[in-house]
Amino acid sequence: MAEFKTKNAAQKQTAISPVEGGFIINGEKFYCTGSIFAHRIPTLVKNAHGREFLAFIPRQSEGLELVDDWSGFGQRTTGSGTVKFNNVFVEAEDVIPFDTAYSQPTISGPFAQIMHAAIETGIARAAFEETLNRVRQARPWIDSGVDKASDDPLTLFELGRIVADVRVSEVLLKQAARSIDAAKPQPTVENIAKVSLDVAKVRAHSSETALKASSKLIELAGSRGNQREDGLDRFWRNARVHTLHDAARWKYYFIANYLLNGVLPPRRGTL
Numbered sequence: 001m002a003e004f005k006t007k008n009a010a011q012k013q014t015a016i017s018p019v020e021g022g023f024i025i026n027g028e029k030f031y032c033t034g035s036i037f038a039h040r041i042p043t044l045v046k047n048a049h050g051r052e053f054l055a056f057i058p059r060q061s062e063g064l065e066l067v068d069d070w071s072g073f074g075q076r077t078t079g080s081g082t083v084k085f086n087n088v089f090v091e092a093e094d095v096i097p098f099d100t101a102y103s104q105p106t107i108s109g110p111f112a113q114i115m116h117a118a119i120e121t122g123i124a125r126a127a128f129e130e131t132l133n134r135v136r137q138a139r140p141w142i143d144s145g146v147d148k149a150s151d152d153p154l155t156l157f158e159l160g161r162i163v164a165d166v167r168v169s170e171v172l173l174k175q176a177a178r179s180i181d182a183a184k185p186q187p188t189v190e191n192i193a194k195v196s197l198d199v200a201k202v203r204a205h206s207s208e209t210a211l212k213a214s215s216k217l218i219e220l221a222g223s224r225g226n227q228r229e230d231g232l233d234r235f236w237r238n239a240r241v242h243t244l245h246d247a248a249r250w251k252y253y254f255i256a257n258y259l260l261n262g263v264l265p266p267r268r269g270t271l
Contacts, residue, residue: 036079074241172202
C-alpha cells in the first residue's frame with residue numbers, strides 16, 4: 001500500500017487502467033511486507049476516477065520487479081522491499097474494490113490493527129520473560145548489600161512495573177478481540193467506532209510496553225546486556241521498527257476526542 005515518492009501517505013500514484021481481458025498496472029511501492037517471499041503481490045491501486053482497488057498480482061508477471069532493499073535494523077526477515085510495476089497485466093478476477101472497506105462500517109481497520117497489537121504484546125511478554133531469566137542469573141553489584149540480583153529492591157521495583165504493563169496490554173488485547181467478535185456479525189456505525197477505539201487503546205499501549213520491556217531487558221541484564229552474541233537487542237530492534245508502523249499519538253488523540261467531545265473515530269486502516 002505504501003508509496004515513497006508522494007508528498008504524504010494518503011496520496012497514491014500507482015495506477016490501474018482497463019485493457020482487453022483485464023487491467024494494466026504502473027507504479028512503484030515500498031515497504032511491501034512479505035513481497036520477497038510471496039506468490040502473489042496484493043497491491044493498492046487507483047483508477048482514472050480516483051477509486052481504489054486491490055490487485056493480486058502473480059509473482060512471475062511480466063513487468064513486475066521485486067527489489068530486495070529492506071535494510072531495517074529490526075524485523076529483518078519481513079522481506080519489506082520495493083516493488084515496481086511496468087505495464088503489468090492482471091486478470092479482471094484478481095482485482096477487487098478496496099474503497100468500500102472504509103466507506104461503510106467494517107472491521108477491516110480494527111482487524112488489521114489488532115494483529116499489530118498482538119505482535120507488540122508478544123514482543124513485550126517475550127522480553128519480560130527473558131528479563132526474568134537474566135535477573136535470576138545476574139550477579140549483584142559488589143556494594144549493593146544484597147546476595148543476589150533477584151533480591152535487589154530497585155530491580156524488583158522495575159520488574160513489577162514491567163509485568164504490570166505487560167499484563168495490561170494482554171488484557172486490553174483480549175477485550176479488543178472480543179469487541180471485534182461481537183461487532184463482526186452485524187457491523188454498525190456505533191459498534192465499529194467502539195471496536196476501533198478498543199483496538200486503538202491496546203495498539204497505543206502495546207507500542208509503549210514493547211519498547212519499555214525490551215529496553216529494560218538490556219538495562220537489567222547488566223553488562224552482558226550489550227553483548228551482540230547474546231541477541232538481547234533483537235527484542236528492542238523488532239519493537240522499535242514495528243512501532244513505527246503508524247503513530248500511537250494519533251490513537252490517543254481519537255480516544256480522547258471521543259471521550260470528551262463524542263467525535264467518532266475515522267474509518268481507516270490505522271484504526
